Amino acid sequence: MGEGNRSSARWWTLTLVAMAQLLVVLDGTIVNIALPSADADLGLGETNRHWVITAYLLTFGGLLLIGGRVSSAIGHRRAFVIGLVGFAVPSLIGGLAWSAEILIAARALQGAFAALLAPAALSLLSVAFTDPRERGRAFGVFAAVGAAGSAIGLLLGGALTDFASWRWCLYINVPIAVLVAIGATMIPRIPAVKLTGRLDVFGALLSAGGIAAIVIGISQLDSPNTSVPLVASLIAGGLVLLVGFVFVERAAADPILPLTIIKNSARAGSFISITLMFLAMFGFYLFMSYYMQSELHYSPLNAGLVLLIHAVAALVGSMVIAGRLLGRVSPATLVVTGLLAAAAGLTFLTFLDAQSTHVLLIYLVPAMILTGLGMGLVITPTASTATEGVAIHDIGAASATYNASQQLGAAIGVALLNTVAVISSNAYQTTSAAGDAAAAIHGYTTALAISVGILVAAAILAGILLRRKAHTPEGHAVAETEPHPLNEMNMVRLPPA
Numbered sequence: 001m002g003e004g005n006r007s008s009a010r011w012w013t014l015t016l017v018a019m020a021q022l023l024v025v026l027d028g029t030i031v032n033i034a035l036p037s038a039d040a041d042l043g044l045g046e047t048n049r050h051w052v053i054t055a056y057l058l059t060f061g062g063l064l065l066i067g068g069r070v071s072s073a074i075g076h077r078r079a080f081v082i083g084l085v086g087f088a089v090p091s092l093i094g095g096l097a098w099s100a101e102i103l104i105a106a107r108a109l110q111g112a113f114a115a116l117l118a119p120a121a122l123s124l125l126s127v128a129f130t131d132p133r134e135r136g137r138a139f140g141v142f143a144a145v146g147a148a149g150s151a152i153g154l155l156l157g158g159a160l161t162d163f164a165s166w167r168w169c170l171y172i173n174v175p176i177a178v179l180v181a182i183g184a185t186m187i188p189r190i191p192a193v194k195l196t197g198r199l200d201v202f203g204a205l206l207s208a209g210g211i212a213a214i215v216i217g218i219s220q221l222d223s224p225n226t227s228v229p230l231v232a233s234l235i236a237g238g239l240v241l242l243v244g245f246v247f248v249e250r251a252a253a254d255p256i257l258p259l260t261i262i263k264n265s266a267r268a269g270s271f272i273s274i275t276l277m278f279l280a281m282f283g284f285y286l287f288m289s290y291y292m293q294s295e296l297h298y299s300p301l302n303a304g305l306v307l308l309i310h311a312v313a314a315l316v317g318s319m320v321i322a323g324r325l326l327g328r329v330s331p332a333t334l335v336v337t338g339l340l341a342a343a344a345g346l347t348f349l350t351f352l353d354a355q356s357t358h359v360l361l362i363y364l365v366p367a368m369i370l371t372g373l374g375m376g377l378v379i380t381p382t383a384s385t386a387t388e389g390v391a392i393h394d395i396g397a398a399s400a401t402y403n404a405s406q407q408l409g410a411a412i413g414v415a416l417l418n419t420v421a422v423i424s425s426n427a428y429q430t431t432s433a434a435g436d437a438a439a440a441i442h443g444y445t446t447a448l449a450i451s452v453g454i455l456v457a458a459a460i461l462a463g464i465l466l467r468r469k470a471h472t473p474e475g476h477a478v479a480e481t482e483p484h485p486l487n488e489m490n491m492v493r494l495p496p497a
Contacts, residue, residue, distance in 0.1 A: 140323020
């Protein structure tokens with residue numbers, strides 16, 4: 001195949017990967033803005049409403065590591081197609097949901113298939129683009145979709161809820177997933193990686209169980225019947241399971257998370273940075289959705305249009321700024337700047353109260369611009385660094401770990417910050433006899449203030465850890481101009497009919 005055809009194959013891969021990434025990220029937030037309508041229809045309740053979001057994020061994050069290893073074992077292109085088709089089925093079920101339980105179960109099943117789809121997509125992209133300049137542009141596009149996709153989900157969710165029904169926030173996935181799956185048959189095949197031992201099912205169960213226990217424990221804190229011993233047991237048990245997971249991975253012949261991936265400080269810095277960024281930002285999406293609709297009385301569509309500012313800023317941050325600068329300035333510079341910009345954006349919102357005026361121009365617009373730019377600046381370099389210099393048989397695991405970091409941060413963020421908001425709101429209303437609106441806003445601003453502190457701490461850690469260049473697990477630096485062996489071996493050959 002000529003160079004032109006190889007280039008076309010790479011950019012076709014990018015197009016499909018970007019669409020799949022949009023599908024996965026968009027579904028993390030598209031129901032946020034439709035949640036009040038779904039709540040009214042199905043009776044979710046204040047303490048259970050976040051499970052429509054958390055169920056998706058929890059199964060997504062909890063199963064990503066095994067998804068990455070399965071993707072390598074069966075071939076990334078095949079895993080990509082299976083993930084897409086599997087994602088479409090629970091989307092249809094969720095749209096047809098007749099009870100809160102069915103909706104939450106469908107969202108959990110969506111997350112399970114997304115756990116196979118996401119690492120397969122990032123692996124395909126990492127294998128296709130190895131030239132430093134093309135890699136920067138490709139990962140800029142990938143990051144733009146990841147950074148803007150959450151806000152686009154809120155806009156699309158608002159439009160669908162206003163003009164159709166909240167159920168279309170789930171139905172819309174079906175045609176997109178099917179079309180991308182058909183297009184994926186044109187992606188050049190990447191051979192499966194032969195496992196040298198049994199699939200690490202025990203490690204997968206330990207990681208998924210540990211993450212689930214921690215998130216469920218945190219989410220129980222705002223329950224009116226909270227049991228402190230139960231919460232403490234869940235969180236402590238989750239930590240014990242994760243410690244056990246580390247020991248199991250050290251001994252496994254084919255671990256779902258080779259520890260050499262996270263021992264490198266640059267990659268570890270990328271994982272930590274993206275985890276804490278998503279932890280802070282998913283609480284932001286939830287609170288802004290409810291604040292604009294419940295307190296400012298915006299329609300779902302108008303609330304989505306405000307969040308479109310965030311999406312556009314994310315596109316600028318990832319494609320125009322980070323995509324062009326990646327490789328010219330250090331990843332640490334981009335990531336630290338992005339985290340601090342997002343922290344500054346959330347700081348604006350901490351000054352909101354029930355008497356605030358000119359909210360759109362004084363508070364919301366600056367916050368949307370800064371948080372959007374911040375996300376774009378963080379996702380591009382962290383996605384590239386997380387997979388750069390990784391041995392070919394571990395690239396699926398590295399991709400899965402990066403995606404797992406995002407979803408773990410998002411799941412914990414929604415559960416933790418929603419808990420903080422509810423507790424703070426109730427305490428404020430009890431001690432000051434404030435009205436419902438003032439108490440709710442106080443809860444939002446308290447949780448957002450904690451998010452600011454988390455982002456600042458993340459910036460400090462990123463500045464320390466990302467100063468080193470990523471290396472291969474064997475310790476040999478990978479030259480940025482060195483072509484990836486699969487780029488020549490597989491990306492130049494169309495699959496047999």
